[in-house]
C-alpha cells in the first residue's frame with residue numbers, strides 16, 4: 142500500500158475535485174506521548190507496531206495558512222522566514238502536498254507559525270502535519286471527519302495522527318494492511334490540575350531523524366522484543382490513572398515508558414541516544430527532588446529536551462528548581 146492509495150481511499154470522489162476556496166487556515170496542538178509510538182509495521186504509510194497515548198498541549202502548536210500560489214513552485218515560510226525549497230524540511234512538506242494534487246497543480250504558498258521549537262523532540266512535525274491536513278481540508282472543502290483527517294495526517298508523520306484533538310488521545314495501532322483502523326481516538330476525561338513543563342536544554346535540531354532511529358532499533362536492538370508487552374501494560378495503567386486522576390501512577394508509568402524506549406535505542410547498533418549531558422543532569426535533578434517528596438516525573442522523546450509532569454499545587458516549587466521551564470496546563474483555557 143502506498144501513501145497515494147490511502148489518500149484515494151479516504152477522499153473517494155473528492156480526490157479529483159478542484160479547490161473550493163483560495164485559502165485555508167488551521168491550528169493543531171502539539172502532543173506529547175505518555176506511552177510512546179516506537180516502531181512501525183509499515184514504513185510507507187506509517188503504521189505503528191503498537192498503540193500509543195498522548196496529551197495535547199493546549200495552545201502550543203502550529204498554525205498553517207495555506208493559499209493557492211500562482212508562481213512556478215510552492216513557497217514555504219516558517220515563522221515569517223522563507224525556507225529553502227531543497228531543504229529536508231521543505232522536501233518533506235512538498236512530498237506531502239503532492240499527494241493531494243495532480244501534475245503539481247495547484248501550487249501552494251504555505252505559511253507555518255509554530256510556537257514550539259522545530260525538530261528538537263517537541264513534536265513539531267506532529268502539529269505541523271495535523272494543521273496542514275486541516276488547512277488542506279478547508280481549502281479543498283472536503284469536509285473530512287476527525288478520523289479521516291487523523292489517517293491522512295499519519296502519512297506526514299506518525300505522531301501527527303494524535304494531534305487532531307485536545308486532551309488525551311489514544312492512537313489505535315489497528316491491524317489492517319491499509320491502515321484504515323489506525324487513527325487517533327479522543328479520551329473524554331479532563332484533568333485540569335495536570336501541568337507539563339517544557340524543559341529545553343537544547344534547541345538544536347536532532348542528530349538522527351526519529352524514522353531512522355525507530356527502524357534501527359526495531360531491526361538491531363535485542364531489547365525491542367520486550368517493547369510491545371511493556372506498551373500494552375503501560376496503556377492500561379495510564380488509562381486507569383486518567384480515569385481516577387491518580388497522578389503518581391500516571392507519572393511513574395509515563396517516565397518508565399520513556400526510559401524503556403530510550404533503553405531500546407541505546408541497545409541498538411550503532412547505538413543511539415538523544416540525551417546530552419544537560420538531559421542527564423535534569424533527569425538526576427528530577428530523581429533527587431522525587432526522593433525528597435516532590436511528585437515530579439518526566440518524559441523524553443526523540444530529542445534532548447525533557448517534559449516535566451507535575452500537578453498545579455507544585456507549580457511554584459517546580460518553577461523554583463527549573464526557572465527556565467515553560468509551563469503548560471493542557472486543560473486550562475481550552
Ligand code: PMV
Nearest residue numbers: 174177178299300351442443
Ligand atoms: O512522528 P514521528 O515519526 O516524529 O515519531 C515520534 C516518535 C516519538 O516522539 C519518540 C514518540 C511519540 O509517540 O511521539
